[in-house]
Amino acid sequence: MKNIAILGSTGSIGTSTLDICQRYPDRYHVIALAAGKNVATALEQCRQWRPAVISMADEPSADALTQQLKSEGITGIEVVHGTAGTVRVATHPDVTFVVSAIVGVAGLEATYAAVALGREIGLANKEAMVAAGELIIAKARETGATILPIDSEHNAIHQCMRGGTPAEVKQIWLTASGGPFRNTPLADFAGITPQQALKHPTWVMGQRITIDSATMLNKGLEIIEACRLFNLPADRVRVTIHPQSTIHSLVEYVDGSILAQLSVTDMRLPILYAMAYPERVASDLTFDLATLSHLDFQQPDLARFPCLRLAYEAARAGGTHCIALNAADEVAVDAFLRGELPFLGIPETIERVLAATPVRTPASIAEVLAADEAARHLAREFLPQPAHAA
Numbered sequence: 151m152k153n154i155a156i157l158g159s160t161g162s163i164g165t166s167t168l169d170i171c172q173r174y175p176d177r178y179h180v181i182a183l184a185a186g187k188n189v190a191t192a193l194e195q196c197r198q199w200r201p202a203v204i205s206m207a208d209e210p211s212a213d214a215l216t217q218q219l220k221s222e223g224i225t226g227i228e229v230v231h232g233t234a235g236t237v238r239v240a241t242h243p244d245v246t247f248v249v250s251a252i253v254g255v256a257g258l259e260a261t262y263a264a265v266a267l268g269r270e271i272g273l274a275n276k277e278a279m280v281a282a283g284e285l286i287i288a289k290a291r292e293t294g295a296t297i298l299p300i301d302s303e304h305n306a307i308h309q310c311m312r313g314g315t316p317a318e319v320k321q322i323w324l325t326a327s328g329g330p331f332r333n334t335p336l337a338d339f340a341g342i343t344p345q346q347a348l349k350h351p352t353w354v355m356g357q358r359i360t361i362d363s364a365t366m367l368n369k370g371l372e373i374i375e376a377c378r379l380f381n382l383p384a385d386r387v388r389v390t391i392h393p394q395s396t397i398h399s400l401v402e403y404v405d406g407s408i409l410a411q412l413s414v415t416d417m418r419l420p421i422l423y424a425m426a427y428p429e430r431v432a433s434d435l436t437f438d439l440a441t442l443s444h445l446d447f448q449q450p451d452l453a454r455f456p457c458l459r460l461a462y463e464a465a466r467a468g469g470t471h472c473i474a475l476n477a478a479d480e481v482a483v484d485a486f487l488r489g490e491l492p493f494l495g496i497p498e499t500i501e502r503v504l505a506a507t508p509v510r511t512p513a514s515i516a517e518v519l520a521a522d523e524a525a526r527h528l529a530r531e532f533l534p535q536p537a538h539a540a
């Protein structure tokens with residue numbers, strides 16, 4: 151039995167994780183949950199899972215949840231909030247496995263706290279690895295914490311890496327769907343709306359990662375995540391566009407063999423793999439190979455997807471440039487979703503923030519968060535200013 155904490159329980163990965171817990175009640179026991187501001191779903195999860203502790207993003211959300219639990223006569227659930235709350239969830243003494251699935255850097259401190267305790271981590275929150283990967287990996291080496299990637303590409307690489315030693319790996323290939331604008335004429339990019347960008351061809355995910363897939367910044371974050379998780383330089387992490395999203399990624403070995411992982415496009419499979427590791431457990435998440443007629447690949451076009459070029463540059467620079475890439479993107483994506491920034495303004499904002507950010511290597515999580523805040527501040531300054539009333 152693994153005792154589970156879920157950071158980001160109300161999100162897409164969080165709810166898929168709970169679905170796994172529901173399917174395998176003899177293997178997984180939910181102990182602690184951390185949500186953001188979705189009080190209704192958090193309440194529903196408290197009713198069903200009766201966690202020992204639940205954290206909400208802020209005090210008003212925690213107060214609202216406390217009130218509702220009280221009015222339903224549900225007792226015995228500790229309600230906490232904020233960063234201290236997420237850390238409490240990740241470090242609860244009964245927890246053995248932490249699923250890190252808060253979007254953005256909000257889950258960073260809790261993830262790091264779990265690593266510092268030597269826990270097993272199922273890592274979906276790629277932003278934490280992009281912003282503080284060097285520190286997280288160093289701490290995991292010190293404490294013996296196991297980090298199991300949930301991101302489907304890194305999960306695939308983790309599976310394919312079981313076919314050889316790290317020294318035998320020549321390079322790895324991350325597959326990318328190419329997003330909804332893979333074949334859109336470049337001239338039409340300026341007019342892309344949030345509604346169009348939120349339609350991902352193969353995956354159903356949270357809003358930020360869906361927009362990041364449309365700009366391919368998501369693949370860029372994954373390049374940095376892969377460099378850190380698998381200890382590889384950026385030029386040995388390659389990207390290939392594979393529109394079917396059937397092969398989730400590949401590892402090329404020095405002898406010329408290339409191992410690929412294929413499966414359904416359902417995040418419950420990589421979540422189950424991470425939670426069950428090192429075992430494999432039976433599931434109904436099967437893929438019918440007989441229905442597969444062809445697999446396509448094409449090279450990514452860096453003119454169409456400047457975010458990918460910016461990510462490779464940040465991966466080579468490291469430190470504050472990886473932090474700034476992620477932070478500037480989050481600010482720009484928010485502005486795009488609010489209709490305040492055009493689609494092409496996303497890479498433009500990131501490029502301006504990177505140009506204004508000196509390269510440094512933060513020595514602590516506090517320094518990472520300070521660099522993150524500085525980059526957000528710059529990004530906000532570079533956003534188009536709202537027109538003032540006459």
Ligand SMILES: NC(=O)c1ccc[n+]([C@@H]2O[C@H](COP(=O)([O-])OP(=O)(O)OC[C@H]3O[C@@H](n4cnc5c(N)ncnc54)[C@H](OP(=O)(O)O)[C@@H]3O)[C@@H](O)[C@H]2O)c1
Nearest residue numbers: 158160161162163185186187188252253256274275355356
């Ligand atoms: N979805 C996928 O298929 C997928 C695949 C690979 C990797 N990932 C990664 O997994 C992470 C989660 O993605 P997602 O798609 O599940 O996102 P999502 O659906 O937007 O969910 C995000 C979760 O984070 C919570 N949250 C947001 N701000 C918070 C804060 N300040 N404090 C505490 N909790 C907060 C949200 O809570 P509320 O909703 O309650 O506000 C929600 O539970 C991201 O890092 C993403 O890149 C996702």
